[in-house]
Amino acid sequence: MPVGYARVSTRDQDLDLQVEASTQAGCERLFKDKVSGSHAERPGLAKALEMLREGDTLVIGKLDRLGRSVRNLVDLVGSLHKQSIQFKSLGDGIDTGTPSGRHFFDVIASLAEMEHDLTMERTRAGLEVARQLARKGGRKRQMTDSKIDSAKKLLATGMPPRDVAKKLGVSASTRYRWLSASTRT
Known part of the structure; x- marks a missing residue:
């Protein structure tokens, strides 16, 4: 069963286009949030994820409506895959129920992992340079x-x-x- 999820960032934005796209995709159940994607708590998404069962498909309008970051998106879709739940992004043409959709997500996961590794490497290099310059991290002292x-x-x-x-x-x-x-x- 396709289960839809729609999100807009602010109260004055409209969910109508996402709702219409999900309805046309055959979603009988649709969960909505009017909250910034940077917020960890998205009650509509939590309810949608709770409702999904093996063989179901989570349907969204676009990738940016779901994940706060590429890593977050990859982790969420990976979690769905482990539960035998498919994922479909209507605006991006991604469907993990197809071989090309699964391959696309494998590529995204690899890129996200590489991005994470590069960030860690740059952080370590920056800390090493700071140590060599005898700098300490953290906030500046308030009591001089x-x-x-x-x-x-x-x-x-x-x-x-x-x-x-x-x-x-x-x-x-x-x-x-x-x-x-x-x-x-």
Whole structure:
């Protein structure tokens, strides 16, 4: 049984074209989301995936309606394949129920894996260069040496620790991390 899924990114966008295409493709059940693809939680997609059974086909209008990234899309279609569920993208002409559709997805999966490997390689190379230049990663310190000196002076005058943090433009927990409340000199 073909099960349709349609998604638009914003509330003011219209689902009509996707709904019509899915209906023409024979989808009796159609699940919809009006949420950005970058959101992990898409209730319509979750319901569609929950409903799918062995031998069914998930039907979408275009690839970009389903995956947040190529890797995400490949993983989702791979998961469907393991459950003997087919995948069809109407606008892209992809149907994993056909040999050419399965081959196309194998190629996409290989490209996604290569992209991931290249990203990891570039990250490792960048970290190595940073290490050689004696750079450290992470956020910059919020409490600079001058802020620590100022905090000590303000605490010595009797200013409450919370007010000291506010005056220095840092959170109370940041100030406590660098300088305990009992520090007055």
